[in-house]
Amino acid sequence: MTVIKNIARDRILQVTAVLTVVSLFFARPRIQDINFHTLYSVLAMLTIIQIFSYLHVLDVLAYKLTTSARTTRRLTAIFTYLSVISAMFLTNDITVLTLIPLYLTIAHKHHLPEILPVTLIGMGANIGAAFTPWGNPHNIFIVNTYSVTPGKFFGWSLPLLIASLILLTGLLFGVKNTPIPSVPLENIHISWRPTILTILVSVFFFFGVFNIVPAYVPAIVAIILAIFINPRILLYLDYALLLTFTCFFIFISDIQQVPLIVAIVQHTMFSKHSVYLTSIISSQFISNVPSTILIGKFTSFAESLFLGSNIGGFGSIVGSMANMLVFKSFAENGTVSKSRFFWIFSALQFFGLLVLTIFGWLILDFVY
Template identity: 30%
Template sequence: MTWLPESLRALRRDMLFITLLVAAIVFAVVMPSRLPDWPGLVDWPTIAALTGLLILTRAVDSSGALEVAGRWLIDRMSTRRVAALGLVAATAVLSMLLTNDVALFVMVPLALTMCRIARMPATRLVVFQALAVNAGSMLTPIGNPQNLFLWQQWNNGFGGFVWAMLPLAGIALILLLALTALAFPAEPLEVHGRGDESVDRTMLLVAALLYVPFIVLADLRYVGWALLGVMVVFVAFRRRVVASIDWGLLLTFVLMFIDLRLLAGLSAVKSFVAGLGLDHATHLYVTGALASQIVSNVPAAILLAEYSQDWRTLAYGVNVGGFGFVLGSLANLIALRLLGEKKAWATFHLWSTPFFVAVALLGWLLL
């Protein structure tokens, strides 16, 4: 097993993956006649787009450029409030461009380093970074997996998606920055010490040159060719980047498509969902937000997409559902895992729950 990528070996401890795998085994035993249909249940354009983005963002992360940029930002902060606002805003912006999980992997360690030096409340800052990636990533179709799925599923255009999500994302970000200013005092901040500031400029340049063409080709429905090009370049140029991406995440998404679409096809589930009145925008919005609290927003998006064609309302619901309970978004779990404090769960819900209620009400008014 040592030859497997670390992300695949880690699946043995991933409860979400294990749950999905057990569900798939149950479906295989109960409905063996559906096994030949399984490949057709997977939205392969979404998997291809996610794979390409993981490779490109991993290359940018591995180049060291983001850490240098982050330290440059920290060096220019004067107070804890300014530092928190700067880190929260930077985390939100990165999540729009490099996906929410990559933004956390870059910014949370940076924030923890600063907190150790300046004695800032690390738990609170990381909680706000989790809120930031959920708020920022909702703007773009590449910001998070549920948006990536909805973008590929409905072919609604990159610009069209951003325009539709702009009101909700704008309100969420303004509200978050205002809350950040209230949560952190305007006390002086003194930062000492520096880390490794070397940058692999070649890898950064290659990733940057491939990034926009990949997005354009994905938007034009040529995502398979776009992924092939990215794979060829990095296998020849930096094979370790391809090997180090989160292959376990991709496998988890494949199982999500299979399990949830099989589940959506059950007569009992169809009857239950039919009674929810998802043809009404308000019902779809509320169902998306609340279902995300239970099963996370990515599975909620995949499941509800089987019952409605109103992608904008569905996108509003599942993106708002990323706030609130920690299971609302996988990004929440990633942030708390990077923090490594058990007591952080209580702090997270102290801030995230009222934020969920506020953004949910504002989103409903927008609809």
């Protein structure tokens, strides 16, 4: 029942489902328009990150690193950069759901600042997730749709990572550098055997994303591993995200058969810059995952879509699912005003969006 309730409460899925039902009045979906490779890859990714979450790998890393923190700025930097690195492998959603409650627990004990550090952890998660094909679900879609090779993908993502880290490092200087007591190490243990197995399955998943092996094979292997470790892990998968992808494939299959809609959408896709800006702007209203799937069916400018969709994760609270989870985590664990957090978080997010949009435009012109 918990799984069904979580699916039913997902706002993005609700909107997507309504759009899909409406689209059925105009056309019928074509099976060839449903990207099963992406669906299998997303299923494998969701399973692997839930296994890592169950094994508390990120919790242990966070506590071990924070024992060396002596100032508020250093503590914030540790959590922020750990957020960047962990999101590369565990996605931005799992990263913020793990690190933000951990940071706020430490902040409560030592009366540390909450708003700016939590905002930076959230931004770090979006930055790290953009770097790898599996960090963001829409990156998997881009890799599969445009048959992007590993070399090409990291050639796109590395300049964006460098630009984003420059922005993030500059914002870290806004945290006051005041001394704090030593943070005690929590008694959390890692089960090494299942952790090593999960790492090996993650490497195998990489082969599936880039079509070296069929995508359904890593998905099956990941599910078998989850059942072997603890079958209850499968109850916590983000099935709503998987259904959202499915609904959007059906929705886009339908609207692709309506000439007027196709003409309108294609009118905004006439150049790499227009695709880039359309992706960023649309992400602010419908989130970057559905925006990517929608635009990806109407353009061949893959590098512009990659840049726009990942930069579009900044800005509004709906720009990415991770932004909404940051606010949710703060609302549940923070002690200062939620409205004050929302406005400061939004202001810094839009500042980051503006800076990275400029950086992205330059990358598009002079690097790609």
